[in-house]
Amino acid sequence: MIKKERSIPLKLQKVEALARRLPVSHPKRALIEQELYNRRSGYRGEQSINYYLTFLPEKEYYILHSLRLPNHVGTFFQIDTMLISPYFITIIEVKNHGGTIRFDAKFNQLIQTHSNGNMKAYEDPISQVMRHQSQLKIWLQNNKFTGIPIHPLVVISNPSTIIETTGNSNHFKQIIHRTYLTFKMKELEKLYKVERFTKKEMTRLAKKLIKQHVPEKYNILHHFNIRPEEILTGVHCPKCSFLPMTRCYGKWICPSCKYSSKKAYEDSIMDYTFLLRTTITNKQFCDFLEVTSRTVATKLLRSMNLPHSGNTKGRVYYLEMQ
Template identity: 30%
Template sequence: MIIFPLKKSYPHLRLEALVTRVSPTHPSYETIVSDLGKRKIGYFGEERASYFFTLLPSDTCLIFHGLRLNVDNLYFQMDVLVLTPSFILVFEVKNSTRHLHYDSKTEQFYKIETDGRKVGTYNPIEQVHNQAYLLSRWLQVKGVEQLPIDYYVVRSNPKSVLEITGSAPHITSKFISSENIPNTVRKVDARNFPIILDKKTMKKVNQKLLHSHEDLHLDLFKTYDLTHDDIHVGVICKDCGSRPMVKKRNGWLCPDCTSIDKNSWKLAVDDWFYIMNEGITAKTCQHFLQLDSRHQAKRLLAQLPLEIVGENIKTTYFRKE
């Protein structure tokens, strides 16, 4: 059963908003585009693998995508966690078309560049191993009886190849393809671990995991050396990408392609929340949407399911969690 469904991460959504509102001539623009590209590749890989998790038994397997937890002031995020009454599995999903090499003598992973150079890369097995360890510690702190925890690296791209020099069964046994996810879970289940969590306890652990999830909140302005003046204002046309659209009685008009849309302003407000990561006032909304008056902005904000704090001119609107 899918408990925490796959969705774009909060940093992913913030970068999607940011890239549309920073000038391509800004020194950090290419870095923003590159970071967003990495997020897209990762998400696409997880999307490809997600189908095979739906094939797991819904009565015994609780599936969580992208949980980010904190234990001992250390944050860790798991691509996929599978909770059962007898054991837990942690999966790290990799979406790469490049060949990954492992040298059993040096115990090092590396990739080969187009010029033939060997370039070392991090160990994905140790990465997911560390996640499993921190999860074990998290369960201990939360007072949950310890379950056996196993972990695997999923190659979601069928074009990816793992090449090993020498013998390394401890490596090959931890790499699986997306299609092999159900069979891997069945093999672990065949070890006949005793049932540790009854239905009531499973429900409690489920709730603890959901309530403990924390999105990553980066300061985009510090990360990419931005100022508020670097953020382009105005409602962006969904058809041609131009801005600002102009508010008319029957919707928002794009001066460039003349298309009219009634909801583009809502996407602009979303952009504000994603980029600024703070509340918005009617005055600020007026400036950001390029409206004629603060009262126009107030009427528009009232249409959205936002949390309202303060009164009169100090009224601030926040996105509901």
């Protein structure tokens, strides 16, 4: 049973907004496009394991995706997917590296070799998931759940990836291709036979995890050292991302794909939230969406039923981050 769905990561949504609104000739264009490619492929990789999870007995497992929990030293740890059964907890780190990947037991690193021979080193995902395991163990103790075994797994989501290893390590058996996930869970069920949880406790744990989940704060312009003035304004086309749409008789029309909508501006308001801030005034609305009439802006802002403060003139509207 899915207790927490996998949502589109906020970081990915922010990179998408930035990629849409960075001029074609901007010096950081290639960097942002690479970032977008990496984040999209990472997300696709995570999504691709959903299919294999559907084979797990629905009543036996609680599934929680994309958890970010506070740890005992005041920072956070992130778990791609957590499976809670009455017998044990599995935490899954999903990796979508293509080509050939080699796990090196001696230096605890992951080396990826592309088909063109280019090589790249990454932090070892086994060490990463084991670090999450020890943080989760303390988290569970601090939240009065004791004695529950946690089994870490690294799932390689790209089916054509060739996995190699160097040296010997007991931890290598934690690495699996996504197609093996269901069988691996069957193996683990044989390994962990002591019932540790009642259904009630499983539900209590799932609720607690969801309650303590903290979405990551990420100021993307700050991260890439891009000034707000460098961002393109106007309403973008929700269908083809063309910027700017033209406004005509209360509708926005896309000059590129001809899509038209009265509500096209709502997606652009989301971009504003992703890139700039979560409050908006009438003037900021006019500037960002290139709306020339303050009356039109007021009408549109009111139609969004946003919480607000201040009087009519200096009113500040609060935009919710999804």
